[in-house]
Amino acid sequence: MNQIKIVALVAFILTAPTFASNSLIPVSKETKEMAVSLRDKAIKDDSAYEILKSLTTEVGARHPGTPGEKAGIEWGINKLKALGFDKVYTEDVKMNGWVRGIETAEVLIPSYQKLTITALGRSKSTPEGGLEAQIVHFESYADLEKAADGSLKGKIAFISNRMERFKNGAGYGRANIARSKGHELAAKKGAEALLIRSIGTDDHRNPHTGATNVAMGYTMVPAVALSNPDADQLVRLIGYGHSPKIRLNIQTKDLGAIVTKNVIGEMTGRELPNEVVVIGGHLDSWDLGTGAVDDGAGVAIAMATATLIKNNTEMRPRRTIRVILWGAEELGLIGARAYAKAREADGTIANHVIGSESDFGAGPVYGLQSSDNISENAMHVVDTMAGLMGELGVTRRSGNTSGGPDMMPLAALGVPALNLMQDGTDYFDLHHTPDDTFDKVNPEHMRQNVAAWTVFAFIAAEWPGSFK
Template identity: 85%
Template sequence: MKLITLAAVAAITFTTSAFGNESIIPVSQEIKDTTVNLRDKAIKDDSAYEILKSLTTEVGARHPGTPGEKAGIEWGVNKLKTLGFDKVYTEDVKMNGWLRGIETAEILLPSYQKMVITTLGRSKSTPKGGLEAEIVHFKSYADLEKATDGSLKGKIAFISKRMEKFKDGAGYGPAVIARSKGHELAAQKGAEALLIRSIGTDDHRNPHTGSTNVAMGYTAVPAIALSNPDADQLIRLIDYGHTPKIRLNVQTQDLGPIVTKNVIGEITGREFPDEVVVIGGHLDSWDLGTGAVDDGAGVAIAMATAALIKNNTKERPRRTIRVILWGAEELGLIGARAYAKARQEDGTIANHVIGSESDFGAGPIYGLQSSSNVSDNALHVIDTMASLMGTLGVSRRSGDTTGGPDMIPLSKLGVPALKLMQDGTDYFDLHHTPDDTFDKVNPEHMRQNVAAWTVFTYIAAEWPGSFK
């Protein structure tokens, strides 16, 4: 990182730290006043909502390897330029492409009924024409673990664990292992396929797709998610004493090696241009909806935040604000891992001052959390951010954070992170479903998000001290 200039040092009042001879650099009144002005402008600004409308309407779904993804990348570059970013560029991300095709499911016995399913990421196909077999019910991934290896030969493993609904999405972790690793376990037990209750909290007849732990190639057996009402139907049949026989037909396509992109826009810092504050969201989406809450909202919030700061301050912040629209997040943080690896290789990882990603929908922000590696001498800055977000309904929260999914690779390399905690009570009703569309987004909540993100981003870029 660059050293603070003598002029900057002269303008700063230092106080002695309780932790030794180090000094605490306060957040100046000028920074606070500018931040309040920006916050108050943001709460009346619909730029993020309009950006999201454009993305979801003029582009739509953005699954890697599709024309929609290519259109999304072009849209991102053009929109950043239109918003006046100083520098706009892309970085190639190599990956293996995969597409879904036919998806049908039916209960054959004891009573006929069509079911609503979707394939999970990188699922292999069933045989042409489909697969017919009885299901064996397991209430959880842990219960499937207890089955004897090879005991499910000729059967379909069905995991029915329902995700619990929490404001902070805490039910996701305990449930999602069935989606990510269940296919391997089902194959180990001899099953012909894996069928899971969707990892979601709704009762709509919309299945939830999502990634598995396969980066290339295919899952060990076909891996399929069932809508929650259809999962309940199977359980009721079992409770009546029946052993349902079903037919599954999913056909998928491996595209082989493809190249997607991270799209990056910068507002160049006036004093420390090589030091960067990272904000962003992931540009890709699943193909079932239009990727509005996951993660078009985060993309729009980050873009609008940086543009608002640029257009409403007398001079640029000290540091560079780097907006990253990560690629291929849904298939395993592929763009984020590529970005972190590139920064390691070019030696600029140390220039990443602090970062955060918006990737939990478009609900209002209620808390501000910092990572455990934020310096004790910088915690007062985070407290100041939370204080200035107080009028927005945000309070300081304890705990640790990586700053969002795409921040995980940077966090592992030591980059400090903040989490702007959103109310995700209904997020997993929409997550990875056809219902992830623009009409689900509240413009008032988008304004509140941008106001909170503006407080964090401006102070992080303008305060001259170190967060590390």
């Protein structure tokens, strides 16, 4: 930034008029110019990629209750300090821990074949040594609902619904009910266990784990995901007229009460330090891969965004930029719920002016979406952000948003949100699998993400008006 622009920005800040809270406050020329300058620096900067490399290489998987999670928390604290955040702290999050152990399955009839499986989150164990039972096939959760209660006694319920591939991940919610609630329904029908086709779009022999709707303890019956090729194999066997019998052995452990942490870093605002713009990702991951796309990428993007703004502006934005690395997202937004509950209790929820989470992988941002509670007098600011992101291939999009999974508890309390929509065409090929590793991330896409996030975070923190 040259000296003339710096002088002009200082003059604008010192002479900026005050506006009524319900006035249409423009985004100043100086603010837009600075946002463009930051965007253009970010598109050439590999900081996020390097942060992600460090996290996935030096720490690896970060499942709650494991040594990897503890190492990830320490890594987050140390990295935020090394990047120069003004304030770095943690907040304890109480939860009930769960870890997987033995996971094996094989077809016994009509022919011996090994199956590739993984336990779903909080799955209970089978009897020690496993259980053997015939599978009963249902093409969807809705089909299992039609079975008579108790009719599957001594059997294993098998749901084979296939997730559809969409750029915005729209097929996930429709397919995911089999994973989240299938164990309850299988138990109601009398089944000994639940077997589902993985909730994913790939054709690799990698099963997809994921959460069930169990806040603590165990599922009602053992709940297991098959890799998609193995699910297809069972469907074909049934198509040939066979009634496959399988042996399933799942041994998991309830860790009881444990404490994880949200890790938080702040770049303090120059005029309104108590007003915060929230950006972030979740620090925990499933244990099968190294949590690169889910959600190491989001962690790295948020950290790099705030750091780039700090390092390339003469004066900090008006408001504080708060980077939250939420804990225990994968087992039910546990860290996010604790964070929102604490802010509601201490009365600081109103200080959260706007927020967004990056938790949809590392694909390029293609759209900018806003929550319905953003006021009409602030919509032009979001439109300005989208316009400045235009050179990155981003367009303004309609539709309501909560700003990402970990933003949902804050959004429910009225915090305005934006969604920087990422191309998730291949996200569910990797999601919750052993294939979620650093080599799958494109450094060019990471740069583009940081460029878009920098425009959002800087303008949101610098613009003096209210988004409500």
